[in-house]
Amino acid sequence: MASLKGHPRLIRELATQDTGQTKMKNSQSHYPEIRNLSYHVRTWGDPSHARLFLLHGWMDTSISFQFLVDEFARDWYVVAPDWRGFGYSEWSDAGYWFADYIADLHTLLTLFQPDGEVRLIGHSMGGNVACLYAGIRPQRVSAVVSLEGFGIPRMAAESAPERYSEWLSELANPPRFKPYTSFEQVAERLQQNNPRLADDKAIFLSRFWAKQLPTGEIVANSDPRHKIVNPVLYRIDEAMSCWKRVTAPVLWVSGNDSWIHNWLKESREEFARRQQAFHNFNEVVIDDAGHMLHHDQPGRLARIIENFVL
Numbered sequence: 001m002a003s004l005k006g007h008p009r010l011i012r013e014l015a016t017q018d019t020g021q022t023k024m025k026n027s028q029s030h031y032p033e034i035r036n037l038s039y040h041v042r043t044w045g046d047p048s049h050a051r052l053f054l055l056h057g058w059m060d061t062s063i064s065f066q067f068l069v070d071e072f073a074r075d076w077y078v079v080a081p082d083w084r085g086f087g088y089s090e091w092s093d094a095g096y097w098f099a100d101y102i103a104d105l106h107t108l109l110t111l112f113q114p115d116g117e118v119r120l121i122g123h124s125m126g127g128n129v130a131c132l133y134a135g136i137r138p139q140r141v142s143a144v145v146s147l148e149g150f151g152i153p154r155m156a157a158e159s160a161p162e163r164y165s166e167w168l169s170e171l172a173n174p175p176r177f178k179p180y181t182s183f184e185q186v187a188e189r190l191q192q193n194n195p196r197l198a199d200d201k202a203i204f205l206s207r208f209w210a211k212q213l214p215t216g217e218i219v220a221n222s223d224p225r226h227k228i229v230n231p232v233l234y235r236i237d238e239a240m241s242c243w244k245r246v247t248a249p250v251l252w253v254s255g256n257d258s259w260i261h262n263w264l265k266e267s268r269e270e271f272a273r274r275q276q277a278f279h280n281f282n283e284v285v286i287d288d289a290g291h292m293l294h295h296d297q298p299g300r301l302a303r304i305i306e307n308f309v310l
Contacts, residue, residue: 023070024066024070025044025045025066025069025070026044027042027043027044027063027066027069028042028043028044029041029042029088030042030043031088032108032111034081034084034104034107034108034111035100035103035104035107037084037089037090037092038089038090039081039082039084039089039090039104039108040062040081040082040087040088040089041062041079041080041081041082041108041112042062042063042079042080042081042082043077043078043079043080044069044076044077044078044080045075045076045077045078046075046077047077048077049075049076049077050074050076050077050119051076051077051078051079051112051113051118051119052076052077052078052079052119052121052305052309053078053079053080053105053108053109053112053113053118053119053120053121054068054069054078054079054080054121054122054123054126055080055081055083055105055120055121055122055123055126055127055129055130056080056081056082056083056086056122056123056125056126057122057123057124057125057126057127057148057149058124058125058226059086059220059222059226060086060123060124060209061082061086061087061088061208061209061221061222062080062081062082062087063087063205063208063209064123064205064292064294064295065078065080065123065294066204067201067294067295067298068294068298068301068302068305070298071298071299071301071302071303072302072305072306073302073303073306074306074310079108079112079113081104081105081108083101083104083125083126084096084100084101084104085222085223085225085226086221086222086223086226087208087221087222088221091223091225092223095225095228096223096225096226096228097230097232098230098232101125101129102129102132102133102136105129105130105133106133106137109140117139117140117141117142117248118140118141118142119141119142119143119145119309120133120134120141120143120144120145121144121145121147121305121309122144122145122146122147122149123147123148123149123294124147124148124149124291125149126147126149127145127146127147127148127149127150127252128146128149128150128151128152128239129149130144130145130146130149131144131146131149131239131242131243131246131250132239132242132243134246134248134250135241135242135243135244135245135246136242136245138245138246138247138248139247141246141247141248142248142309143248143249143250143251143308143309144246144248144249144250144251145250145251145253145305145308145309146250146251146252146253147253147254147293147294147301148253148254148255148258148260148291148293149252150252150254150260150264150271150274151234151236151239151264151274152234152264153234153263153264153265153266154234154236154265154266155233155234155235156233157233159233160231160233163229163230163231163233164231166229166231167228167229167230167231170228170229171228174224174225174228175224175225175227175228176224177219177220177224178219179213179217179218179219180210180217180218180219181217181218182218183203183206183207183210183218184203184206185218186206186209186210186218187199187202187203187205187206188202190202190205190206190209193292194290194291194292194295194296196288196289196290196292196295196296197292197295197296201295208221209221236274240273240274240277243274243277243278244277244278244279246278246279246280247279247280248280249280249282249308250278250280250281250282251282251283251284251304251305251308252275252281252282252283252284253283253284253285253286253293253301253304254283254284254285254286254293255285255286255289255290255291255292255293255296255297256285256286256287256288256289257288257289257290258289258290258291258293259290259291260291282308284304286300286301286304
């Protein structure tokens with residue numbers, strides 16, 4: 001990890017395509033109770049090996065990391081939960097609040113690595129959870145890799161009344177998922193979101209990302225209430241207060257063709273301010289990759305992660 005330590009810097013990976021087919025590594029499913037919910041936790045590898053915790057993003061599942069895990073050169077014990085209400089984890093009757101993911105992660109770590117420091121790798125929402133947790137419990141984290149998880153857009157206090165009103169309306173009329181007629185149609189939808197996603201990968205993911213109902217309809221394999229607007233405004237200064245307490249080295253990884261920077265609507269100076277909240281910050285941009293960079297360039301990303309966390 002020494003090669004990436006030190007002052008903040010940008011390391012750009014050259015755009016070379018991953019070639020060849022990688023044999024998929026087998027995973028196992030576990031169903032521990034985490035904070036009164038039946039959680040699905042997917043693991044790859046032998047529990048006697050060093051651990052990596054992989055945290056998926058919003059509207060995704062743990063299987064999303066399959067292609068990345070396949071590319072790891074070292075024999076890791078990889079632990080990847082389906083967040084509450086996603087994948088095969090139980091839905092929450094009380095709805096979904098961001099702080100619950102932090103508490104769920106804390107309980108997960110207690111179950112799967114009760115002692116010592118942990119390595120956290122998160123994508124998008126999962127990266128935001130990882131960075132916050134590393135500041136809340138800095139003594140528990142040895143390294144953080146955030147894949148396209150750099151906070152979310154700043155929200156003005158003046159928008160609170162409208163947000164609360166929208167939330168109340170959506171509670172009264174909860175959103176539903178659009179049904180699909182086949183898993184091939186789901187795969188096509190995944191490829192619309194990410195045109196780089198190969199046909200075989202899209203079909204593989206579709207079988208986990210979606211499920212077939214008794215009616216024959218196929219819908220996303222998660223709770224549609226995740227789409228209800230969060231009435232609690234995001235306060236970037238609160239997130240940065242947590243980031244400032246992180247003692248572990250932190251690596252932010254983004255795809256050069258990602259929408260994330262436009263979505264954040266941050267000036268270059270404001271985005272740099274986010275980065276400077278971390279004491280030991282590093283950044284990598286991967287060419288020929290978008291937001292789902294663990295699908296687009298899993299081989300290059302695997303090398304970056306292993307070089308950083310070792």
